[in-house]
Amino acid sequence: MYNPVSYSDPSWLLQLTGNLTGRGPLPDAAINYLLIKHYCPVIVSPQVTEIAPGGQLLICHWHRLQEIAWLLGLKCCATSLIRSPLFLQQLTDSQRRFFFSPFCLPSVITQPALADEQILEVGAQILFQAANQLLSEDYLSRLRLVFPQHCNCNLSFDGRPLHLVLAAIQQAVLYV
Structure with a gap:
């Protein structure tokens, strides 16, 4: 199937x-x-024989990448979103728990991101950063289909270390 x-x-x-x-x-x-x-849970690509464990994390949760990206964006925009209690009240319980979790994802975002599309774009950039280092071009082209409006996100990274990005993705997986 x-x-x-x-x-x-x-x-x-x-x-x-x-x-x-x-x-x-x-x-x-x-x-x-x-x-x-x-x-x-099993995805096989003909051009790729071995995938790094971090890449497996992305592939195994492929069906939830948009939700994961939104949570990551939510965490990155926490400084601007904390000032909007109305927005926080609209979050689901699991989204609110992730938002207030002690996990820290360093970010250089200075603009307020109060729209869902802006939050998703920030999270998509984080996923593209990890995917660019862990996945083959086959998967990167498929990832662009998951985020069609944000397909150029892989052009601008803010220099987060890969281990922090993977830890953030693992944390977000627990809340989707």
Whole structure:
């Protein structure tokens, strides 16, 4: 049912829906959306034989990368968001617990980020920073489909050490 290796092979999707006969392959963004929603823990890429443990963390939680990115952005923008109690009241319990967790993610963000899109963009930059160092180009191109509005995030990093980024991702995984 799950085939992340080939976006152009819809056979796994036919098993899932059973009503796509006669149609052409879905656009990449639609297929990637389905890949996120229908998760399988084993992902195999033909060009990659071995993936670093940090890369495995990203791959195993691929279906939740948008949620993870939003939490990371939430933590990075904590200094501007703490001044907005109305925004904090709108968070879910798990988001609020993550926001107030003692884990610190160093950030150089100076602008206030009170919109969900801005928070997601900040978190996407953090994920792209880790992915750029840990994953092959196959996965990076798929990651750009997860964050289509933020696909250029891999161009601007703020110099966080990789071990801090991975620790932040591991922490966010616990709250999604």
